Amino acid sequence: MAEYSALEKIRLQKIEELRAEGIDPYPTRAERTHTSAQVIAEFEAAGISTDPAANEVKATLAGRIRASRAMGKVSFAHIEDSAGRIQLFFRINELGKDRVDFFNRMFDLGDFIQASGVMFRTKTGEITLHVHDFKLLAKSITPLPADKDVTQEDGTVIRYAALESPEIRARQRYADLAVNPEVRETFRKRAALIKALRTFLDDHEFLEVETPILQPLYGGAAARPFMTHHNELEQDMYLRISFELYLKRLLVGNLERVYEIGRDFRNEGVSFKHNPEFTQLEFYWAYADYLQVMELTEQMVAYAAEEVTDSTTVKFGEHVLDFKPPWKRVEMRQGILETSGIDFAEHKTAEALFKAIKHKQPKAAPDPKSTRGKLIDFLLSEFLEPTLIQPTFLYNYPRDISPLAKSIPGDPLTVERFEGYVAGFELCNAFTELNDPLDQEQRFLEMGRDYAADDKEKHPLDEDYLRAMRYGMPPNGGFGMGVDRLAMLLVNKHSIRDVLLFPALRQEEFGE
RNA sequence: GGGCGCGUAGCUCAAUGGCAGAGCAGCGGCCUUUUAAGCCGUUUGUUGAGGGUUCGAGUCCCUCCGCGCUCACCA
The missing domain is CATH 2.40.50.140 (Nucleic acid-binding proteins)
Known part of the structure; x- marks a missing residue:
């Protein structure tokens, strides 16, 4: 009571x-x-x-x-x-x-x-x-948090009170919305964003589809899943961590352009840019490669920015972000070389690269057990990422951190992959999709080995996905984007919680 | 999970280890064009929870809970 x-x-x-x-x-x-x-x-x-x-x-x-x-x-x-x-x-x-x-x-x-x-x-x-x-x-029984304050006796000090406690605002979003009109505006803009993304993709003849959230196996990303159990089927199930493997099955079925906007679930840490459930947009485009996806991406994001804010330039904190195409393109190897002084192409093994990092950047502390790909990823996040403020495509990634992407012809260590960075964080991730079932099986096996070596859960091998690929999958470009992150950029909010109506919080105790 | 910080009235915030306070909100009055109305009067507390030190704890110590920042984790 x-x-x-x-x-x-x-x-x-x-x-x-x-x-x-x-x-x-x-x-x-x-x-x-x-x-x-x-x-x-x-x-x-x-x-x-x-x-x-x-x-x-x-x-x-x-x-x-x-x-x-x-x-x-x-x-x-x-x-x-x-x-x-x-x-x-x-x-x-x-x-x-x-x-x-x-x-x-x-x-x-x-x-x-x-x-x-x-x-x-x-x-x-x-x-x-x-x-x-x-x-x-x-009739309202509980008073809403008062939203004003007063002039002090000395006549000079003026203060406005408003509901400011981040905890109450997130937990009791209803009260936050009721007293803070700008919060209502934020969520109207979020809705406008999702509508704009949908309109853009519909206009480009992509078919919106819905794939399973509850899956017998999880895949398409490296996150830990939430697990549950189906009683009648007597089997464990997982909440999806990405849409990728289901959407690409649809390409096998001759649906040439598909997309889905929906919720992914990742059982990982919570931060200003991570919530355990978040809204993802993925699309797959038959007969396109990552360069075409890159162009479509910058057009789509610029269109969304225009629809939501009436401009392709957006204020975000101290920065003014310009989403107008074309975005800057930075080859990953080059970008890392310029920001860290290390050319990873010259260091073909993890040991050699690790030594080079310790030599050039004595203050950096990479994990000595990392694979070469992980070390490159370390260089990326440590040195290059913070410099990527204006929308930038970073392209050509190491193969061993990209198990679903296709290698560049003639360069087996590098894949046709890009990520879009804005304001120093990752907005989207895309590649020319691997459509060779034999290569894919090999990659899955390698990945399973990596995970087993890590003593973590083994990544499950999705036999049904491989079966689908063996029927033949057209060459295609695929794309994934954190919609919440784009919403943050467009409404100038620096925490994902501010663009989620009900962000994940620890269960509240209501007492006896 | 680690580190740092915060938690006082419905809201925003004060209080050197020494009577827990202010403004707004509320309640009782006055007021026929106000708007952050105004004027007079007035109420409100398990100081997040529990334990300890002390003559005395909101304040110091310990444990727990919650939140924030940050690191780790996170293709």
């Missing part, structure tokens, strides 16, 4: 009084005719007319009370709906003293109210509803 605070007890008392007076504090229906924005637009348009009769704008509005000022025989209140705020004006002339008193006595900040009347402009010019009738739509 909830423990009620003193403030809540007062409001519960009001609910009882309302019921005693025969008033339902939670009536079933509302009769709104306009949103706040609609009625303001209509009133402004009517004002232009020369016909006085057309100037009267009647409306029934509904929303949450966010401010109220009782002044004896008149009262003002502001209500908020999803479109904005609008002022209500209550006066005894129209309503009578009892009704105005009733409003002042029984209505609290946070309550939902419906009010009917005629629009007018106050002395100070604010477009306001002159209330002729009103009713309670829903």
Whole structure:
């Protein structure tokens, strides 16, 4: 059972009084005719007319009370709906003293109210509803976190209070949304982003598909999975860590361009750019290679930026990011050479590369047990990544950290792969997909060996995927992107939690 | 998982080891065009939880819980 605070007890008392007076504090229906924005637009348009009769704008509005000022025989209140705020004006002339008193006595900040009347402009010019009738739509028991503060006695110190606790904002997103309109705006932009990505891919003749979230095997990435169990089938199942292997099966089935936007689940650490479940976009494009995917990517992201922010240049922290194509392209070997002074191509084994790193960068601390690919990855994240602020494609990756990508012709150690970096972090990852089933089987086996050597869970070998490949898979380019990360960039938020409505948090204790 | 930091009223925050406070919100008044309304009066606390040191703990120590930052992990 909830423990009620003193403030809540007062409001519960009001609910009882309302019921005693025969008033339902939670009536079933509302009769709104306009949103706040609609009625303001209509009133402004009517004002232009020369016909006085057309100037009267009647409306029934509904929303949450966010401010109220009782002044004896008149009262003002502001209500908020999803479109904005609008002022209500209550006066005894129209309503009578009892009704105005009733409003002042029984209505609290946070309550939902419906009010009917005629629009007018106050002395100070604010477009306001002159209330002729009103009713309670829903009583609020728990006060919303107050969202303002005051002038101090010395007259100089001014402070605004708002709901700021990151924990409460994330845990009680409903309260955060209710009191922080800019949070609502963030999530509208997120929705616009996903819509834009969909529109772009639809317009490029990609087919949107849905593949299993609950999978008998997991694959397509190197993360640890969440496990569960199907009782009736008596088998363990996994939440997917990527869509890749299912989407590529569809290419075998002659669906030439497919994409999916959905949730991936990775049982890994949580950080400002990692949440255990996150939204991924992947597409696969038959007869294309990674260079074509690169061009489509920069067009798609620029289109999304334009749709969401009306511009391809976006402010992100101290940076102004420019998504306009073409993005900068940096060959990985070259980029690492320029930022770390090490040319990994000259060091063909892990031991040699490790020595070179210790020699050139004595302060760096790579793991001595790393494979050569891991060492290159270390150089990338340590030296090159932080320099990649403007959208940049980093391309040509070491083969042994890219088991699903195709080698560059004539260069078996390097694969046709790129990652898009923005603001120093990875946004997307793509390659010319490996479509040779025999090579793929070999890579899976190598990967299994790596994992076994690591004494971690062995990566499962997906026999059904290999069977699909053996029917023949067209050459194709594939792409994956963290949609939450793109959302962060476009709304200028520096934590993934700020673009997730309900980010993962430890279970809250509610006590006995 | 490691390191650092934080947790005080509904919200934002104070309080040298010495009476737990302020503003807003709330409650009671006054006020017929206010809008961060104003004026008068007034209530509100398991200081995250538990233990310890001390004449005395919000403050110092220990354990636990939660959150933040960071490192590790993370193709």
